[in-house]
Amino acid sequence: MALDNYLQYLTTDKRISPHTIVAYTADIKSFQIFLIEEFDQHLLNEASPQMVRSWMASLIESNVLPRSVNRKLSSLRGFYKFEIKDGNLDKNPCKHILGPKMSKRLPEFVEEKAIESLSNSNSEKESSFEQSRDFLIFELLYATGMRQAELIGLKHTDIDASQCQLRVLGKRNKERLIPISNNLISLVAEFQHLKQDLGLKSEFIIITNSGKKSYPKLIYRSINSTLSTVTTMDKKSPHVLRHTFATHVLNNGADLNAVKELLGHANLSATQIYTHNTFEKLKNIYKQAHPRA
Numbered sequence: 001m002a003l004d005n006y007l008q009y010l011t012t013d014k015r016i017s018p019h020t021i022v023a024y025t026a027d028i029k030s031f032q033i034f035l036i037e038e039f040d041q042h043l044l045n046e047a048s049p050q051m052v053r054s055w056m057a058s059l060i061e062s063n064v065l066p067r068s069v070n071r072k073l074s075s076l077r078g079f080y081k082f083e084i085k086d087g088n089l090d091k092n093p094c095k096h097i098l099g100p101k102m103s104k105r106l107p108e109f110v111e112e113k114a115i116e117s118l119s120n121s122n123s124e125k126e127s128s129f130e131q132s133r134d135f136l137i138f139e140l141l142y143a144t145g146m147r148q149a150e151l152i153g154l155k156h157t158d159i160d161a162s163q164c165q166l167r168v169l170g171k172r173n174k175e176r177l178i179p180i181s182n183n184l185i186s187l188v189a190e191f192q193h194l195k196q197d198l199g200l201k202s203e204f205i206i207i208t209n210s211g212k213k214s215y216p217k218l219i220y221r222s223i224n225s226t227l228s229t230v231t232t233m234d235k236k237s238p239h240v241l242r243h244t245f246a247t248h249v250l251n252n253g254a255d256l257n258a259v260k261e262l263l264g265h266a267n268l269s270a271t272q273i274y275t276h277n278t279f280e281k282l283k284n285i286y287k288q289a290h291p292r293a
Contacts, residue, residue: 027075070099145245
């Protein structure tokens with residue numbers, strides 16, 4: 001019951017995305033099962049700090065990555081904060097527990113030359129519906145840095161051609177405006193004409209072959225296939241294009257605060273990780289160019 005109330009609070013009050021709700025639910029239920037199996041404790045609110053530490057230790061022993069352990073701890077900490085706020089608990093058993101240290105992993109991104117090669121090769125050939133859609137998915141993600149879920153929800157009414165901008169509905173229903181080029185506006189218009197010629201009607205820009213709203217697996221498969229033609233990097237996901245957008249605009253002199261707004265980050269620290277990539281680029285230039293490097 002306590003968990004149901006918390007999930008309802010996250011859904012209605014905090015407007016957390018369904019994907020995140022699923023992850024939080026799995027994390028907390030994982031701890032609940034551990035409590036029952038290891039301590040015969042069936043109530044989440046009766047858990048002690050020692051029980052939480054034991055759970056974390058078991059996760060680490062099972063080779064769960066530090067990033068995942070920290071996410072699970074964060075999910076649990078949030079649940080107990082809610083229980084205290086709701087008057088069902090006095091102390092948070094996670095309060096003084098620190099997660100395992102994580103090694104800093106720089107975001108992967110595609111090189112500018114590879115992106116240009118991809119854009120040029122696709123713009124010069126006749127395309128089927130699927131090929132046109134795949135190219136538009138790639139261009140929208142790279143040109144705007146938007147999230148996969150934001151692309152899926154993007155509607156024709158979100159494009160303002162006269163102002164060369166589009167409106168994105170981001171996390172927690174926060175809207176932001178992103179400037180776009182005339183070329184991208186033309187691509188969207190061309191794809192819309194193609195859909196109309198095929199008798200496909202939808203308010204959404206990216207749709208399935210039958211005219212329905214797109215879904216995460218379709219977007220992932222599209223980008224994975226597209227990027228496979230220009231890069232051998234292991235990770236070829238929609239989020240890689242978000243990393244690529246951020247890295248490229250910073251490399252070309254964009255202001256960090258401006259990039260934060262374009263990406264829809266709540267705070268600057270989330271955006272600053274991309275400055276590590278630009279610093280790596282500076283180090284490589286230094287090594288190649290400086291006589292004493």
